[in-house]
Amino acid sequence: xxxxxxxxxxxxxxxxxxxxxxxxxxxxxxxxxxxxxxxxxxxxxxxxxxxxxxxxxxxxxxxxxxxxxxxxxxxxxxxxxxxxxxxxxxxxxxxxxxxxxxxxxxxxxxxxxxxxxxxxxxx
Numbered sequence: 733x734x735x736x737x738x739x740x741x742x743x744x745x746x747x748x749x750x751x752x753x754x755x756x757x758x759x760x761x762x763x764x765x766x767x768x769x770x771x772x773x774x775x776x777x778x779x780x781x782x783x784x785x786x787x788x789x790x791x792x793x794x795x796x797x798x799x800x801x802x803x804x805x806x807x808x809x810x811x812x813x814x815x816x817x818x819x820x821x822x823x824x825x826x827x828x829x830x831x832x833x834x835x836x837x838x839x840x841x842x843x844x845x846x847x848x849x850x851x852x853x854x855x
Contacts, residue, residue: 758782761821768819769812777834786825788816793832798846805831806848813850827852 766780769790777793790812792798797805813827831846 758822765816765820769815772815773808773812782820782822786823788820788824788827789830790816790827791830791832793834795831798831798833802848805829805846809848809850811850813852816850817852824852 762780762782766778769780770776770778773792775792775795777795779789779791779793781789781791783789792808797808809827809829812829816827817824827850829848829850
């Protein structure tokens with residue numbers, strides 16, 4: 733193999749290692765955010781996802797608010813959006829909050845009526 737090919741291979745390897753480290757750091761940051769959300773809102777089971785378009789999705793699984801009125805869930809979604817905007821290390825354009833029922837026997841149940849978009853603070 734020529735020196736040029738070895739150099740190119742080394743550069744590709746370095747670039748992929750850097751992407752891996754960045755991905756690992758992002759994963760750790762969102763696990764920390766998940767734990768902060770769980771503590772802030774006194775929830776036991778929280779799932780956080782960050783997707784294309786700078787969208788954060790928060791799921792409260794078997795939350796005490798699952799059977800609460802829609803106004804109360806919207807207020808929680810607004811509070812979560814403000815909290816995420818203040819604590820997330822990455823840009824956020826939208827925060828969606830889901831209230832999810834999960835049982836061991838029937839799996840996961842998500843009703844679209846249990847999905848709320850939080851109002852982000854104005855910049």
